[in-house]
Amino acid sequence: MKKGFKDYLEKTGEVGYVTRVVHEVVEVAGLPGVNLSETVVFESGQLGQVSALENEAVEVLVLSKKIVKGGTKVARTGKKLEIGVGEELLGTMIDVLGRPLSGKAKHNERLVNYPVDVLPKGIGDRERISRPLQTGIVLVDLLVPLGLGQRELVMGDRKTGKSQLVMQTVMSQARKGSICVFAAIGKRKTDIMKLQNFLKKENIAQKTVVVAAS
Numbered sequence: 001m002k003k004g005f006k007d008y009l010e011k012t013g014e015v016g017y018v019t020r021v022v023h024e025v026v027e028v029a030g031l032p033g034v035n036l037s038e039t040v041v042f043e044s045g046q047l048g049q050v051s052a053l054e055n056e057a058v059e060v061l062v063l064s065k066k067i068v069k070g071g072t073k074v075a076r077t078g079k080k081l082e083i084g085v086g087e088e089l090l091g092t093m094i095d096v097l098g099r100p101l102s103g104k105a106k107h108n109e110r111l112v113n114y115p116v117d118v119l120p121k122g123i124g125d126r127e128r129i130s131r132p133l134q135t136g137i138v139l140v141d142l143l144v145p146l147g148l149g150q151r152e153l154v155m156g157d158r159k160t161g162k163s164q165l166v167m168q169t170v171m172s173q174a175r176k177g178s179i180c181v182f183a184a185i186g187k188r189k190t191d192i193m194k195l196q197n198f199l200k201k202e203n204i205a206q207k208t209v210v211v212a213a214s
Helices: 005-012 138-143 162-175 189-201
Strands: 015-022 025-029 038-042 047-053 058-062 073-080 082-085 092-094 100-102 112-115 180-185 208-213
Touching: 005 038, 005 073, 162 180, 162 189, 180 189, 189 208
Parallel strands: 092 208, 180 208
Antiparallel strands: 015 025, 015 073, 025 058, 038 047, 038 073, 047 058, 082 112, 092 100
């Protein structure tokens, strides 16, 4: 979000107030025209997403670790949640809102805002999967062949090598010219640093984007 609280307040003309706080979810009164899933901006700088509409108030999920206090003013944006995407993110680490955490990923005007929640294509409109996805692990490629473009769930107990399998696949695909996005969900900082060091060591960092969702 390039604009701030005052900009959106002037644009929409609606102001709300936080009336109740329950951890990451807050209740906001005073936004009569707000829509479900719309992004809102708090006067204290945080972003939020409307998760439920009630009779006299709305429920908002706070998209920040910083606590929102009761009485804080809230402004509508009139838009759904968006993040900036583009080739400029390659070789960087970002958070779940696309904000830079390391590398060259400072705010770049060439990034294109793209909505997070989009209606998925129907089966008939999707591209046909006709090529294999090489993981780089011979046993996996022979016994469990994967299609390039399909979804695949990697399951297993802790410390059984799930991350290593994914990292090997990223290395294999990046060396073939594919762009890879690695979402580190709930990972410790040390694990994320190991991942970054691995990408740099294998000289594939410029083909990857790391999303740190911890």
